[in-house]
Amino acid sequence: MGWFESIPRIAEIQIQPNINSVAAIQEATELTNVESISDENSFWTDxxxxxxxAISGVLLLRCASNLISILKSIRKNNSSRFHDMKVVLTKEKNSISSFFNYLFVNDEDFEKKNISNAVxxxxxxxxxxxxxxxxxxxxxx
Structure with a gap:
């Protein structure tokens, strides 16, 4: 039992304040304040x-939707070759547009030649x- 007696009891241990530990506590308090500011910045960054x-996802979905509608229009409507372009005749009024080598025109306007050569x-x-x-x-x- 002799070796147990050599271990100091908790009541016998004295803690001496250390100047370095006081500075460490002050530094930790300052860091906590910095961390709370950085947490607020992190919130706004998030x-x-x-x-x-979210906005990028919506715009990418819109782009994909437009591409799908163009591909459906190419498959669904009559088309014919005209020089290097493929003319797709659509039912949409007053619309003429191109997509790569496809030219989309209203079928009635195309048949009646209501589309100017400049366009x-x-x-x-x-x-x-x-x-x-x-x-x-x-x-x-």
Whole structure:
């Protein structure tokens, strides 16, 4: 039992205040204040990040939806070759547009030749210069 007696009891242990420990406590208190400010900044950063992700997701879905509707229009409507372009005759009134080498025109306007050559040439230039690729890249970015 002799060796137990050599171990000091808790009541016998005296803790001496240390100048270094006081400074450490003050430093820890200051760090806690910095951490709370950084937590607040983190909150707003998270809000901005998740807001950006939500908006980007909606815009990507819109882009995908537009691409799907273009592909459906190509499959659903009659089309014919005209020079280097494929003319897709649609039922949409007053619409003429291009997507890569596809030219979308209203079937009645096309048959009645109500579309000016300048507009058709303009859309041909869009097709040849890959303007659709520019639009897709901007949509994705």
């Amino acid at each position: 809000i901005l990040f998740y807001g950006y992700l 058709i040439q303009h859309e041909f230039v869009h097709g040849k210069q890959l303007h659709s690729l520019d639009v897709l890249l901007v949509e994705i970015v």
